[in-house]
Amino acid sequence: MDDMHKVEASLVPPGDIRIPEQAESYIRAGIAEGRTRRRRDRRLRAIARLAAYGAAAFLVLLIGLIGAIRLSPVLASGLSHIPLLQQLVEKVRADRSIQLAAQHDYVQHTSARAELDGIELTIDGIIADEWRVVLFYTVRFDETKYVDAQLGGFEFYDAQEERLTLDKRLPLIGRRTEAVWPPGADLMREGSTIQGKSEYRFHTPQRLPARIKLKAGMSAEPVQLGRSIPLLGEWIVELPVDQDKFYGERAVLPIEQTVTVGGQRIHFRQATLYPTVVQLDFEYDSANEKQIFGIDDWRLLDDTGQEWAQVKMDRFAPEYVSDEQTIYFESMYFETPRALTLSASRIRALEKQQRQISVDLTDKTLLRSPTDRLRLDAVDIVTSRFWPDAYELTFTMDKPDLPNNNAERPIILWPDRDAAGNRILWSGGQSGTHDGISRFVMKTKDTNLVSPLTFTIVDYGYDKIVEPFEVAIPLEGIGDR
Structure with a gap:
C-alpha cells in the first residue's frame, strides 16, 4: 500500500461525513514534502558522517605529512601551494641548514639521560659545528605528581672539569628553546612526553670539547597546585661529542x-x-x-x-x-x-665628516647635526636621594625614508667627550616610537661635564644609498x- 492509500484508509470518515475535494491535493503535497525532508535529512546525516571521517583522516594525514615534509623537500614544495598547509610547511622547514644536516646524517644520536624527582630528561641527538649547537631532547614526567613540566634551558660545561663552576661554562649566547613541532599543532606533546629542540650560537667560532656536561633546570605544575613553579635541583647529562663528524674540513x-x-x-x-x-x-x-x-x-x-x-x-x-x-x-x-x-x-x-653632533647643555640646543630630522627636545637635571645628579637628554627623530633595521631609532648615538676632553659616561637609555616619531632618552652618570657634549653617530637610517x-x-x- 502506497503512502496515499495509507492516509486514505486512516482518514475514512464515520458515517456520511464528506471530505472536501481539495483535501486530497493538500495531503499529496504534504506527503511529497515529507519525502523531500527525509531525503534531505538522510543526505545531511551522511555528510556529517563523512565530515567526521574526513576530519579523523585529515588528522592522521596531517601527522604523517609533518614527518614526510621534514624528510622530503620535494613533498614540502608540492604542498606549500595549499593554503591550509602552507603555514605548517613553512614552520616545519624553517631552518634549511638543520634540515639538510639531518637528511645527510649529520646528527649524533645519543640516549644520555638524567632523572630527578619524577622528571626524566633525555638528550636524543645533537648537531654542532663551529658556530651553532642544536640539541634535541625529550622530557617525561610522572603524571601522578605533575600536570605539566617545562625545560628551563641548558648550560654547557667541559666534562673534563671536576667541578661545574660558572667560569667553566662555555661562552655561549642565547638560550632559545623551540618546539620540534610547530606551535599550536599539539604534536610536540603526547601525554606526559614532551619533545623539543634548543639552539645555541657562539660569539666566535669554537669547538665543543670531546665530552660535555649539560646542566638544565625545570619548572613543573604539581598535581592539585594549579600553577607552575621552579623545581629545586639540576638535571645533569654527560655525553661525548663526535669530533670527527662535527669538525671536519670546511x-x-x-x-x-x-x-x-x-x-x-x-x-x-x-x-x-x-x-x-x-x-x-x-x-x-x-x-x-x-x-x-x-x-x-x-x-x-x-x-x-x-x-x-x-x-x-x-x-x-x-x-x-x-x-x-x-x-x-x-x-x-x-x-x-x-x-x-x-x-x-x-x-x-x-659622510664621515658629519658623524658627530654637539649638544649645548646651557642653551639646550643642538649645535651640530647632519639632519634637521634629529631634534633635542629637552635637557633636564635628574635628582635622586641615592645617586648623584645627572643630565637626562631627550632626542626625537622623524621616521626614516626607507625601512631600517633599527626601526625604533633611525639614528643611534654613542656618547663621546665633553668640551674638556672627558669621556662621557652614561647610565642607560630608553627608546620608543609613537606616530612615526622615534624618541630616545639618555642619562649621564653625573653632572660633572663641560658643555658642549659630543656624540658620535654609529647608525644612520636617513638618505640611504x-x-x-x-x-x-x-x-x-x-x-x-
Whole structure:
C-alpha cells in the first residue's frame, strides 16, 4: 500500500461525513514534502558522517605529512601551494641548514639521560659545528605528581672539569628553546612526553670539547597546585661529542671582488661553508668618503632561484662601527648549487665628516647635526636621594625614508667627550616610537661635564644609498657532499 492509500484508509470518515475535494491535493503535497525532508535529512546525516571521517583522516594525514615534509623537500614544495598547509610547511622547514644536516646524517644520536624527582630528561641527538649547537631532547614526567613540566634551558660545561663552576661554562649566547613541532599543532606533546629542540650560537667560532656536561633546570605544575613553579635541583647529562663528524674540513670559497655602490667601494673576500651556516666576509674601503653602517636587504640566491635566508648571529666587535664585516646565511654545505649570487640595494651610510653632533647643555640646543630630522627636545637635571645628579637628554627623530633595521631609532648615538676632553659616561637609555616619531632618552652618570657634549653617530637610517648590486660567488671545485 502506497503512502496515499495509507492516509486514505486512516482518514475514512464515520458515517456520511464528506471530505472536501481539495483535501486530497493538500495531503499529496504534504506527503511529497515529507519525502523531500527525509531525503534531505538522510543526505545531511551522511555528510556529517563523512565530515567526521574526513576530519579523523585529515588528522592522521596531517601527522604523517609533518614527518614526510621534514624528510622530503620535494613533498614540502608540492604542498606549500595549499593554503591550509602552507603555514605548517613553512614552520616545519624553517631552518634549511638543520634540515639538510639531518637528511645527510649529520646528527649524533645519543640516549644520555638524567632523572630527578619524577622528571626524566633525555638528550636524543645533537648537531654542532663551529658556530651553532642544536640539541634535541625529550622530557617525561610522572603524571601522578605533575600536570605539566617545562625545560628551563641548558648550560654547557667541559666534562673534563671536576667541578661545574660558572667560569667553566662555555661562552655561549642565547638560550632559545623551540618546539620540534610547530606551535599550536599539539604534536610536540603526547601525554606526559614532551619533545623539543634548543639552539645555541657562539660569539666566535669554537669547538665543543670531546665530552660535555649539560646542566638544565625545570619548572613543573604539581598535581592539585594549579600553577607552575621552579623545581629545586639540576638535571645533569654527560655525553661525548663526535669530533670527527662535527669538525671536519670546511669549504672556503675565495671571492676577491670589489663593487662600487654610490661611489663607495666594498671588498668581498671569501665565503666559508659550515654545515649550519655560510660565513661571508667583506669590508668597506677605508678611503670611502662615507661611513657605511649596514646593508638592509641582503639576498643569497642559487641557480634555481631558491633564496637562502640570512641567519642572525651576534659577534663581539672591537669597535661599535667597523669596516670589517661578516654576515651569515643558511648553509648549502651538503647540497652545493651550481651558482650563488649575493645581492642588495639599500645601504645605510653618512659622510664621515658629519658623524658627530654637539649638544649645548646651557642653551639646550643642538649645535651640530647632519639632519634637521634629529631634534633635542629637552635637557633636564635628574635628582635622586641615592645617586648623584645627572643630565637626562631627550632626542626625537622623524621616521626614516626607507625601512631600517633599527626601526625604533633611525639614528643611534654613542656618547663621546665633553668640551674638556672627558669621556662621557652614561647610565642607560630608553627608546620608543609613537606616530612615526622615534624618541630616545639618555642619562649621564653625573653632572660633572663641560658643555658642549659630543656624540658620535654609529647608525644612520636617513638618505640611504639606493643602488642594486650583485656579487657572483665562485663554486669551482666544490661538489655535493
